[in-house]
Amino acid sequence: MALTARQRAKVSLYVQAGIFVVAIAALILATDWKTMANSVFNFGKIGPMFPDIFLVGLKNTLIYTFLGFVVGLSGGLLLALMKLSSFPLYRWIATGYIEFFRGIPALLVFIAFGYGVPLAFGVQWNVTIIVMISLGMVASAYIAETLRAGLQAVPKGQLEAARSLGMPQWRAMVSIVIPQAFKIVLPPLTNEVILLTKDSSLIYVLGLTASQFELTKFGRDGISSLGAGLTPLLVAGAFYLVITIPLSLLARKFESRSARTKR
Amino acid sequence: MNDVVNGPRGGAAKVHAAGVAIRDLRKSYGSNEVLKGISLEVKPGEVVCLIGPSGSGKSTLLRCVNLLEQPNQGSIQVGGFEATHPDVDIDKMRRKVGMVFQQFNLFPHLDAKRNCSIAQTKVLKRSQAEADKVSLHNLERVGLGHLADRFPDQLSGGQQQRVAIARALSMDPELMLFDEPTSALDPETVGDVLSVMRNLAKEGMTMLVVTHEMGFAREVADRVVFMDGGVVVEEGVAEQVISAPTQPRTQEFLRRVLDPTHIDIQE
Numbered sequence: 001m002a003l004t005a006r007q008r009a010k011v012s013l014y015v016q017a018g019i020f021v022v023a024i025a026a027l028i029l030a031t032d033w034k035t036m037a038n039s040v041f042n043f044g045k046i047g048p049m050f051p052d053i054f055l056v057g058l059k060n061t062l063i064y065t066f067l068g069f070v071v072g073l074s075g076g077l078l079l080a081l082m083k084l085s086s087f088p089l090y091r092w093i094a095t096g097y098i099e100f101f102r103g104i105p106a107l108l109v110f111i112a113f114g115y116g117v118p119l120a121f122g123v124q125w126n127v128t129i130i131v132m133i134s135l136g137m138v139a140s141a142y143i144a145e146t147l148r149a150g151l152q153a154v155p156k157g158q159l160e161a162a163r164s165l166g167m168p169q170w171r172a173m174v175s176i177v178i179p180q181a182f183k184i185v186l187p188p189l190t191n192e193v194i195l196l197t198k199d200s201s202l203i204y205v206l207g208l209t210a211s212q213f214e215l216t217k218f219g220r221d222g223i224s225s226l227g228a229g230l231t232p233l234l235v236a237g238a239f240y241l242v243i244t245i246p247l248s249l250l251a252r253k254f255e256s257r258s259a260r261t262k263r
Numbered sequence: 264m265n266d267v268v269n270g271p272r273g274g275a276a277k278v279h280a281a282g283v284a285i286r287d288l289r290k291s292y293g294s295n296e297v298l299k300g301i302s303l304e305v306k307p308g309e310v311v312c313l314i315g316p317s318g319s320g321k322s323t324l325l326r327c328v329n330l331l332e333q334p335n336q337g338s339i340q341v342g343g344f345e346a347t348h349p350d351v352d353i354d355k356m357r358r359k360v361g362m363v364f365q366q367f368n369l370f371p372h373l374d375a376k377r378n379c380s381i382a383q384t385k386v387l388k389r390s391q392a393e394a395d396k397v398s399l400h401n402l403e404r405v406g407l408g409h410l411a412d413r414f415p416d417q418l419s420g421g422q423q424q425r426v427a428i429a430r431a432l433s434m435d436p437e438l439m440l441f442d443e444p445t446s447a448l449d450p451e452t453v454g455d456v457l458s459v460m461r462n463l464a465k466e467g468m469t470m471l472v473v474t475h476e477m478g479f480a481r482e483v484a485d486r487v488v489f490m491d492g493g494v495v496v497e498e499g500v501a502e503q504v505i506s507a508p509t510q511p512r513t514q515e516f517l518r519r520v521l522d523p524t525h526i527d528i529q530e
Binding site: 165167168175180 | 329331354355357358360361362364366368369370371372381382385386387427430431434
């Protein structure tokens with residue numbers, strides 16, 4: 001049977017769609033829907049989660065993410081500039097920092113700042129500070145690499161033109177190079193915020209009071225108190241999407257905008 | 264060409280002028296010596312064109328004058344500044360020296376007016392209102408007052424280069440450096456840029472220009488310097504160097520530039 005290329009492509013497409021449908025059907029048939037309705041989709045019992053999931057969970061996730069991002073952005077910019085510095089010591093410090101914090105799980109950083117630092121220095125930090133620092137320090141490492149790439153993507157002639165007008169190096173960076181670099185890194189930076197939003201859930205390793213719960217911890221708390229099985233966690237997961245999907249759309253918008261114009 | 268309205272600055276034009284004195288300048292990249300002992304003088308108010316084949320070191324020489332390249336040896340004096348002195352205040356010196364690049368290097372995130380005003384406010388500490396006034400004046404000087412709010416990507420190459428000239432002029436420089444200002448332009452926009460430069464020369468600006476535009480050099484330059492292989496081969500009055508060069512290398516270069524269709528079979 002001699003098929004033309006177009007027929008072969010058509011058959012292949014039908015086969016792929018068939019496999020997909022069969023897989024979904026098998027999954028549906030294999031699922032124990034009775035138990036699922038009780039312990040995962042038990043939406044009848046989650047009423048008590050509202051409105052606190054907004055007022056506490058969502059609010060705290062947003063606050064922790066924002067604080068982590070502010071620290072991450074400032075630290076990341078500093079590290080990126082150090083990495084591009086002509087002074088070797090700065091480059092070594094920045095490289096060491098970035099490799100270290102990108103190389104270890106963020107969870108360990110939370111534990112280090114939540115338990116290690118208080119032990120070492122006898123200080124007792126407020127949870128918000130711990131989250132801000134741990135999340136910020138991890139984010140700094142990732143954001144530094146993003147910003148470094150952005151800074152290097154600004155043509156060398158821009159710095160030369162600025163310096164030729166009598167601007168000192170720092171002024172040329174602040175007024176000319178960094179604003180352009182930020183426009184270049186806006187899409188990847190938005191993706192960093194998405195990652196941070198999810199990483200903020202790692203705070204669960206710390207001892208939290210109810211008013212400090214963020215979405216994940218809030219959901220886990222609901223598991224033990226509501227008797228709806230895992231349903232509260234499913235709801236918490238949906239709330240993450242409420243944050244991350246708009247961010248993702250925003251990143252795509254930045255991307256298409258910078259593709260359209262260099263400005 | 265209509266929009267190139269020019270003329271000396273209204274009324275009493277104050278002529279700033281700083282000369283350049285380069286002595287025995289040497290510059291190497293690794294083992295490759297690009298400038299092999301250049302001495303050159305530009306007197307205040309003088310227009311000097313640097314010509315020569317690509318790779319002859321003329322752009323490097325120009326970039327040494329405002330220290331975008333660090334020379335290895337020799338001395339450069341710009342106005343009252345000893346540019347090659349280790350303690351020279353580079354930023355202060357560069358305020359007096361306008362630079363125009365082959366690729367314009369306008370700031371793409373700023374409109375034409377802000378391109379001209381940003382260094383005025385940040386470096387010269389002028390008020391925004393005063394800086395805007397100076398910027399507009401200089402944009403009008405290059406015939407682009409009506410496009411002050413355009414961004415660089417909304418301007419043609421020739422317009423961008425004229426904004427770049429206005430940007431440099433807005434710092435009230437005493438010397439202007441041009442690094443092949445028309446080489447990246449579409450042929451039909453070259454004339455506008457050259458006419459702006461011609462007017463600038465008439466107003467008494469000291470200019471050092473790297474160019475391939477022989478017509479411009481002959482007409483506008485007081486002196487022409489021909490460089491090849493990192494040395495000055497010949498220099499003199501523009502008309503003489505271009506029309507009656509004495510050195511064989513200059514003759515050969517000019518024959519090729521002035522008659523691009525000429526093919527030298529012996530080569």
